[in-house]
Amino acid sequence: MRAGRIESVSPSILLLPGKKGCRESLRPAGNLQGSLKVRVVVVDSDVISLNGIFAGAILHRLQIMRARRGLGLAGGRVESAGRLKDMDKLPFENRTALITGSSRGIGRSIALSFARHGADIVVNHHRQGGSSEAGAKQLCDEVRALGRRAFVVRADISVKDSVKGLFEETKREFDRLDFLILNAARAPFKPIERLLERELRQLVETNYLGNIFCIQAALPLLEKTQGKIVFISSLGSRFYNPAYPLGSMKAAMESVVRDTAESLGGRGISVNGVCAGIVKTDSFKVLRQYMEEIDRMPEGLFVEPEEVADVVMFLCSPAGRGIRGQTLVVDRGLSNSLYRSVAVK
Numbered sequence: 001m002r003a004g005r006i007e008s009v010s011p012s013i014l015l016l017p018g019k020k021g022c023r024e025s026l027r028p029a030g031n032l033q034g035s036l037k038v039r040v041v042v043v044d045s046d047v048i049s050l051n052g053i054f055a056g057a058i059l060h061r062l063q064i065m066r067a068r069r070g071l072g073l074a075g076g077r078v079e080s081a082g083r084l085k086d087m088d089k090l091p092f093e094n095r096t097a098l099i100t101g102s103s104r105g106i107g108r109s110i111a112l113s114f115a116r117h118g119a120d121i122v123v124n125h126h127r128q129g130g131s132s133e134a135g136a137k138q139l140c141d142e143v144r145a146l147g148r149r150a151f152v153v154r155a156d157i158s159v160k161d162s163v164k165g166l167f168e169e170t171k172r173e174f175d176r177l178d179f180l181i182l183n184a185a186r187a188p189f190k191p192i193e194r195l196l197e198r199e200l201r202q203l204v205e206t207n208y209l210g211n212i213f214c215i216q217a218a219l220p221l222l223e224k225t226q227g228k229i230v231f232i233s234s235l236g237s238r239f240y241n242p243a244y245p246l247g248s249m250k251a252a253m254e255s256v257v258r259d260t261a262e263s264l265g266g267r268g269i270s271v272n273g274v275c276a277g278i279v280k281t282d283s284f285k286v287l288r289q290y291m292e293e294i295d296r297m298p299e300g301l302f303v304e305p306e307e308v309a310d311v312v313m314f315l316c317s318p319a320g321r322g323i324r325g326q327t328l329v330v331d332r333g334l335s336n337s338l339y340r341s342v343a344v345k
């Protein structure tokens with residue numbers, strides 16, 4: 001092997017000449033290796049071999065990271081021998097993802113992650129104008145800057161006709177849908193027994209009915225692509241929180257995840273959930289006002305939006321194909337222990 005070249009030594013193995021800094025750049029690949037079963041083998045101090053479905057994505061990431069550091073990759077050229085071209089392809093290229101409530105927070109992070117993995121994006125949000133509309137437009141621009149297609153549909157998922165319009169527009173623009181991410185949520189923060197009738201209805205209409213409307217409207221498109229649905233849940237689905245009636249809807253939806261995984265599995269559609277711990281988004285800022293104790297939570301237990309997005313990518317990738325009807329907990333271990341020392345970092 002010559003230094004300064006990238007070579008394909010078999011249909012599934014890619015060799016990258018390392019040079020100084022290469023191993024350091026590959027650290028994110030090491031993380032992927034753990035969660036996505038990508039095999040990364042350091043052959044010797046100068047050569048690194050990648051093997052697996054995400055090799056192309058890792059290579060792409062490595063190229064970007066090294067370009068940012070002005071390093072270039074292996075003489076700046078990718079050999080196109082054998083399947084090297086295929087491996088360089090991003091895993092979700094020519095796929096389409098619709099993320100409800102993606103103008104900010106976790107939804108935004110999931111949308112960007114899909115785009116980085118090659119997917120075109122439908123951005124959805126609810127409120128007209130202001131920061132919501134600006135956030136959705138900015139996200140679209142960022143997705144396009146990554147070389148992917150994106151458009152915004154303002155739609156209220158709690159209104160059936162609005163949801164119908166969301167999926168009609170998706171069909172018109174992209175004519176396909178591979179991934180439906182049920183992320184949008186909105187709920188008051190107060191005990192269930194104090195909810196006004198209007199608040200109760202909004203709770204159920206947005207966080208239960210709205211998600212079912214989306215599943216129903218997406219079916220014709222998802223059936224064609226053998227698509228995947230991922231619901232974003234929270235620890236409130238299984239633990240009491242005095243100011244979090246949304247938890248009961250999350251619990252109901254986790255049951256819908258299990259049921260629809262069975263009822264839609266025969267049509268080639270997979271359904272799973274991700275139950276996130278506590279993430280510092282806009283909704284967390286509101287939660288803080290009702291739960292002062294949350295400020296005493298060790299910093300290391302807060303989950304980053306990207307950590308949630310990574311698990312959504314895993315469930316949507318071929319590596320997640322064996323998982324059906326499950327809700328995976330991503331909470332940095334928060335729910336493992338009843339008691340914690342405040343000294344825990």
Ligand SMILES: NC(=O)c1ccc[n+]([C@@H]2O[C@H](COP(=O)([O-])OP(=O)(O)OC[C@H]3O[C@@H](n4cnc5c(N)ncnc54)[C@H](OP(=O)(O)O)[C@@H]3O)[C@@H](O)[C@H]2O)c1
Binds near residue numbers: 125128131157280283
């Ligand atoms: N933050 C956490 O600690 C945490 C933890 C676990 C799980 N989760 C879950 O993760 C998801 C995202 O949370 P987040 O904290 O990122 O939320 P967020 O910052 O409050 O953002 C909510 C998003 O949902 C949209 N939305 C609200 N109602 C909608 C409706 N009726 N139709 C369409 N879109 C609607 C909002 O659009 P507008 O901007 O137009 O209002 C916004 O884009 C939620 O399901 C949440 O329950 C959050």
